[in-house]
Amino acid sequence: MKKYLEIFWLTNKMWFQSEIAYRVEVIFLFLNTLVLIAATVILYVLIFSQTTTVGDWDLTSMFYLFAVGNVVVSVYTMFAWGPIYHQFRPAIKTGKLDIFLLKPMSPGFLVLTGRFDLSGFARFVPSLGLLIYLLWTSPVQASATQIITFFIFLLTGMGLLYLLIFLIYVAGFWTTSTDYFHHLAWSFISATSQPTSVFPKLVFGIFSTILPVAFAAVIPVRILVGLEPVTLQAYVGLIVILLFFGLISGFAWNRGLRRYGSVSS
């Protein structure tokens, strides 16, 4: 375990240093994130100057959703997107996956971790800032059960988001190129902080089951702000979906490895 943690730390540190090599670019990366966040804040303020609620979301709960969704996406981007997109995807195509497979460690760990993405960090800082500001100015009145459930659902939702994007790129074992798959991956990731619960039931049903991005922010935030009750059915649903995605990811990975062939090493 210690060895894994050490490798995780060292590889991420190395990539962090590599990503900050172009200082001007880093400044523009942070400015870019600020503009993106400001754009949504402006949009929400303008929308809620005309209406008091969108579905059952008021401005404060929408900001909570936006802040939590962005924290989730930024953490995902920092530690998961880089390995999947920059490491795993090209490794299948170029045949370098066997380098990871031949090392005396878990190949899944090696290929799916250790590629820090600075854009995630640039998004994390203002998103966390916004969340802290919200907790300071408009604290939520939540019970201990609500808070615990919020964290359980949030962490599990992040895991589900990870598995969903992994499943998109595992298709690389069967296709020649997955170069444009990032459009699809990011359309799911960006749905994380959308209030999908106000969409038609069928759409929200899709985002809570077969494309379970709603678990990464929408459902936890609804529980936290009291728009959704904490029920046993919700826990059971979460466990079933997590099991399903865990099993199908493992199955796809094993089938993919069986199909994989290379002479790179």
Next chain:
Amino acid sequence: MKYLYLFRTSLLEIIEYRANIPARSLAFIINLSLTLLLWLAVTGVKGEIFSYSRNEIIYYFLFLSAILPLVIGGGDFAQKIGSDIKNGDLGGILLKPVTPFRYYLSLAVSERIKDFITTLPLVFIVYLFIQINVSLEFRDVLILFLSLAFTFALNHLFMAMIGLMGFWTTEIGWTSTFIVQVINLFSGVRFPINFYPQMIFNLIGITPFLYFGYFPASIFLKRNITNMGTAFLVQFIWLVTLFILLKRIWSIGIKRYEGASQ
């Protein structure tokens, strides 16, 4: 003729890896659906937002999704020029019997058609569900086409200028993305710019950004645009200004350029 071959090669690239086409199309459908569903929810109770009815706001974003890919280059075009400068590939282009301006123009046209081909059938599917009811007369269509031609030229000149920053900086990836995000905020791509307070709206009116999304969409929606002639004159002035600026930046930058590409 040689530019036609460049155009053709660029188009062939997209059908080389077929799995990318459904992936891109599905992503487009999801993004468009999320946008439309959000605005449907926003207009849900009152049936309107600011001066836009529910249908108008849906048509607005549908128009931008369908037509903008045909005319807006975005950061990719700037980054292509910037990376050609950085990688030394510009040297190869300069040695070819093509003029760089026309070379990049043919690439831009093919890229836009590629994007348009990918998105238009999907917009048509959405259209079948939504049943757009906008009746444009022949004159409106002509004005719309003229406006889109201006949008194409203005946007690509602007993006080319950003790309030329590559003569002076090592990387332009996030710089160009940042500029594109700022443009998106003031062009009406994220939301119609008349949502802003009047003073900000007036300020945006003197920039070229207004013409990157909001202006053609307003023509399509037949919304009341005061002084159409002045709007086209402003666009033309911006077009000439950007063209002169681009040529000037190019002539200064190319003197600094050194490359060793094959």
